[in-house]
Amino acid sequence: MTAExxxxxxxxxxxxxxxxxxxxxxxxVYEDTVRCPDGHxxxxxxxxxxxxxxxxxxLDDGRLLLERQYRYPLRRSFIEFPAGKIDPGEDILxxxxxxxxxxxxxxxREWTYLGGFHNAVGYCDEKIEVYLARGLAFEATVxxxxxxxxxxxxxxDELLAWIxxxxxxxxxxxxxxxxxxxxxxxxxxxxxxxx
Numbered sequence: 001m002t003a004e005x006x007x008x009x010x011x012x013x014x015x016x017x018x019x020x021x022x023x024x025x026x027x028x029v030y031e032d033t034v035r036c037p038d039g040h041x042x043x044x045x046x047x048x049x050x051x052x053x054x055x056x057x058x059l060d061d062g063r064l065l066l067e068r069q070y071r072y073p074l075r076r077s078f079i080e081f082p083a084g085k086i087d088p089g090e091d092i093l094x095x096x097x098x099x100x101x102x103x104x105x106x107x108x109r110e111w112t113y114l115g116g117f118h119n120a121v122g123y124c125d126e127k128i129e130v131y132l133a134r135g136l137a138f139e140a141t142v143x144x145x146x147x148x149x150x151x152x153x154x155x156x157d158e159l160l161a162w163i164x165x166x167x168x169x170x171x172x173x174x175x176x177x178x179x180x181x182x183x184x185x186x187x188x189x190x191x192x193x194x195x
Contacts, residue, residue, distance in 0.1 A: 018031075046124060051085065051128070055131050078168075096111065106138055114132050
């Protein structure tokens with residue numbers, strides 16, 4: 001496969017060859033050969049990912065709904081906000097709602113899109129879309145399709161302290177905590193009551 005470089009970007013690289021080297025359940029690994037803007041040829045290895053959503057769930061008393069789960073690549077448990085991959089053709093809000101319910105048993109009355117970010121631009125095309133979920137109500141037993149996790153609550157101050165001391169290192173959760181903090185500050189400055 002040969003692709004022309006994006007003429008609007010002077011740093012764009014031209015794809016000379018692209019080879020799928022591995023297909024997993026939802027990840028695909030590619031090995032490409034590119035021509036860089038200065039003319040040299042270089043290899044590029046990267047993952048293609050279907051994308052994901054993360055939910056920042058806030059209870060009416062302001063506590064955050066978090067989960068602890070084991071992450072095999074690093075061989076330890078991590079504190080995270082609920083998140084999951086987007087199924088083919090799935091709307092991102094529908095994915096956020098599904099993930100919150102499946103992983104925590106909660107549903108939300110109010111959903112606010114906070115933004116999206118690319119979490120590993122050097123080797124993966126994954127983009128994580130972030131939603132704030134408020135007006136939470138526990139609706140059902142967790143149906144997490146084989147995932148083993150512990151759901152618990154913490155205040156924003158507790159979560160920020162865990163980020164500061166290195167207890168929380170999951171990038172999406174760190175971004176979600178700071179985006180929630182910023183959202184709250186803006187809401188309070190605008191006179192809106194917020195948890």
